[in-house]
Amino acid sequence: MPARVVCLSPYSKKQVEDLFAGRHAVDVVTVPDPPAPEAVRQECSVADLVIADKRHAHRLPREVLEQMTRCLLIQMPAVGYDVIDHVAAAGFGIAVANAAGYNRDAVADWTVMAILNLLRRGSWGDRRLREGGWPRPEMMGRELGALTVGIVGLGNVGSALANRLLAFGSRVLYADIVERSFAGVERVPIEQLLALANIVCIHVPLNEETHHLIDTEALSRMQKGAYLINASRGPVVDERALIAALESAHLGGAGLDVFEQEPTPADNPLRRMENVFFSPHVGGATLEAEARVVEVVRDNLMRVLDGEEPSNVVNGVRLGARLRR
Structure with a gap:
């Protein structure tokens, strides 16, 4: 069964699918532009992997996280992750990772x-x-x-x-x-x-x-x-x-x-x-940094699908037996 990947960032469905090309079959879902809290809640509740919102607009509070019983990893394609209740995520066994250092x-x-x-x-x-x-x-x-x-x-x-x-x-x-x-x-x-x-x-x-x-x-x-x-x-x-x-x-x-x-x-x-x-929050906005963050997101999502622990986890969660071996 393909892993369900929900993308909250402004990447297209094809861009996300291309990250997994030739390696894993995935079912990619995107959500409308923010604010769209109901769409975020609905789609994330059946997600195995979530790409969080690099714009820091779509939020993942406790009430959304507690419904994400299938989710293994929330990958933030940015350094800051304050739009995710990472402490609550740890309580639900969901790893939260960022893209430390990419920009x-x-x-x-x-x-x-x-x-x-x-x-x-x-x-x-x-x-x-x-x-x-x-x-x-x-x-x-x-x-x-x-x-x-x-x-x-x-x-x-x-x-x-x-x-x-x-x-x-x-x-x-x-x-x-x-x-x-x-x-x-x-x-x-x-x-x-x-x-x-x-x-x-x-x-x-x-x-x-x-x-x-x-x-x-x-x-x-x-x-x-x-x-x-x-x-x-x-x-x-x-x-x-x-x-x-x-x-x-x-x-x-x-x-x-x-x-x-x-x-x-x-x-x-x-x-x-x-x-x-x-400037309008563009300090990290360069072609080189954007290329690196896409690599970070791809590599970490791939690690989980390959049965390995993700990198750059910020909330201390180890997935252990939940990983597909």
């Missing part, structure tokens, strides 16, 4: 781009020139190699960013709950990092512990004129507190690829601020 270089590149845009007022100057101006005096900038950069979270992306920053000559600090062995990078408590860094880059997962990790108190610890870069998840930063810190000129600027609400509302005050560089 590390893409996000690290985006972060450097955001930093340089802020330090050299790149996008600001481009806009002024297009309006007919010649803002040469206003574009006096800073050299990245002369500054201290603090990285909050030295995981896959944070490590890739640190390599790039060291090449610029920056002093690089990091704060992480796990001590990392990384030559040239200094571990300090987050409070010290916030106080010492000219630029603070956030690269942590979103969970209960990191929600609003960067709040009013954290922002007040940062140097006056410092820059905040967030390319992790929007709710890690208290957006209201960030807006206040920018409006008061305590911060010199911010680079944001993520927001508390996505798409961010048209009347979000951040949209009007000339010292904010932002």
Whole structure:
């Protein structure tokens, strides 16, 4: 009997079928664009494997998971997996896996781009020139190699960013709950990092512990004129507190690829601020990263169908005897 694969991401049925070509017979089902909670519940209740939503729109809460009695693996084709109640999934024996590291270089590149845009007022100057101006005096900038950069979270992306920053000559600090062995990078408590860094880059997962990790108190610890870069998840930063810190000129600027609400509302005050560089959650969107994530999804789904334990499991589930041998 073919395994039933339900895809919540914006891949076509043929794209998913092609992942298994020549190896396994599968019955692939896609769901309508979000919001479609009833379709998600109905289709996932009879799924053996689920490809979760890379857009973080279709959610898999406890009430859906408890009906997924056949499901072995939920594979997230992204790094963040907060739209899945992975703790509840563990209770039901469902493995949840992510695509850790697939876009590390893409996000690290985006972060450097955001930093340089802020330090050299790149996008600001481009806009002024297009309006007919010649803002040469206003574009006096800073050299990245002369500054201290603090990285909050030295995981896959944070490590890739640190390599790039060291090449610029920056002093690089990091704060992480796990001590990392990384030559040239200094571990300090987050409070010290916030106080010492000219630029603070956030690269942590979103969970209960990191929600609003960067709040009013954290922002007040940062140097006056410092820059905040967030390319992790929007709710890690208290957006209201960030807006206040920018409006008061305590911060010199911010680079944001993520927001508390996505798409961010048209009347979000951040949209009007000339010292904010932002993009619509595309830090990891490169052709190379997309090719890698498809490989990660294919390989992990194939492992389960081949009777092997999946990789990158984030909720500690081992499938054991449930696997088809």
